[in-house]
Amino acid sequence: MNVIIERLQLAGLFVLFWMWSFPLFAEDTIYRDDLEEVFRNHTTDGTFVLYDVSADTLTVVGANRASTRFIPASTFKVANSLIALDLGVVADENEVVPYGGKPQPFKAWEKDMSLREAIRVSNVPVFQEVARRVGLGQYQRYLEVLAYGNQQTGTDVEHFWLKGPLEISALEQVRFLTSLAQETLPISSKTQKAVRDILRTDHSGRSTLYAKSGWTNTPSPDLGWYVGWVERSDEFYVFALNIDIHSRSDAKLRKQLAYEFLSTFGIF
Template sequence: MLSSFVRTGLAVVTLGMCHFAASAGEGTLDERPQWSTHFQSNGQPITGTVAIVDTRTTPPAAACFNHERATTRFSPASTFKIPHTLIALDAGVVRDEFEVIEWDGVERSHTPWNQNQTLRSAMRHSTVWVYERIAAKVGIAKEQTYLEKINYGNRTTRGAMPFWIEGDLSISAAEQITFLRKLHTNSLPFSEAHQRLVKDLMIVEAGKEYILRAKSGWNGQLGWWVGWIELPSGTVFFALNIDTPNGMADLPARERITRNILNSLNALPINNR
């Protein structure tokens, strides 16, 4: 689906021994080598990382699998739709979740993209052409200003378009969690109404005692799943990325690995899909 968007360049961020800027201050991600059992497919290891911050404890428990990779920056791919939606709303290029974004009539390989969209459907179906149009309307200079304002990853719009897939923009799993924690508390430099709206668009599923908000991403080589689970006892944030050498066949592993780890932490009902 995104084979034309493959990017080979990766950037590494030096953050020390898994230190990252959490919303409440500096934190340390403790290694969880036992989570390696979840990074398997048909008996073969899957190369990747996951970072978890569990606020059900005081102070929050922060852990990861694969220290080095947890602080390595990669293309955010479609996880960038989270901040990009905030940018679109703040810049006024999209009014709200009800505004119809007209399809350009170009047939694309992913059928749900071949129709009119709203922010809700574009988030659900990860409709790249919608966000390419948003970027064109916002303008690269203003996009750059927003990235610096929210301190997102390496804060660059350089490289090929779309810059969040083929360009040089990159972010680590640890940095994803830092950003998500700010969004969760409406602490980003956007209106509270827009932050609440984006969080609503991120809802994947909900039960009587939990809400799961998340966004996937894929650039052809690397897959993401980032988000958080809201529970009565607190919120658990997660950011996972894996290599996808087998293309789309590897994509289900993003959710499977994350959900299994969250299950092991009693952070998600065991009977979730």
């Protein structure tokens, strides 16, 4: 454990350099206010941020909201997986983690499963077990090293990413995921490769989609996320979408609107 802490402290020396190597706004930023009608057509409000890594171009739909921080909800399972694997509290992405045996709101969660399977069904109790293994102190160190959102854990290790105080903006999601997509986060390459692999979601032609959804009911209205990137040969297109969710039927809009924007920009 001391070796891990020393490595984190050393990595911390590079955090400021890493943060400034990818600013919140790229050299070329395009604001597409005209596409905000996509949200209005579905009676919701939201933002969509897209970063073309090769062109160093940032496209923003809903600029005012893009920099607003919200609770990450299950999109934090990306960082959570990175932290757990890097610390070794979970041996690898295929180690089966117990869910605890209690009734859950979704039957799919009532099963012990690996991180690979748990991230796909967004199994909260499995990741809460992971969180107990990590502990608040280690989370604080990693959130600082990863420059993740407001870097706040509070005192509840099982809920800080579900109910707060942890928050992150769409722009910050894009910055974080850009580094993961390129495996340039200040943690082990092996860990980044493993998490990239379990995020692989869809494939179309030469393009592969890596993504994670999220949903929190704190505060009101509910908030939904769909974040990730598209990889095409050596090109990366990193995105983050969040929307207001007014009813359970709106949950499907997270993925639907993300795909609509990606299609509009000819990416996926």
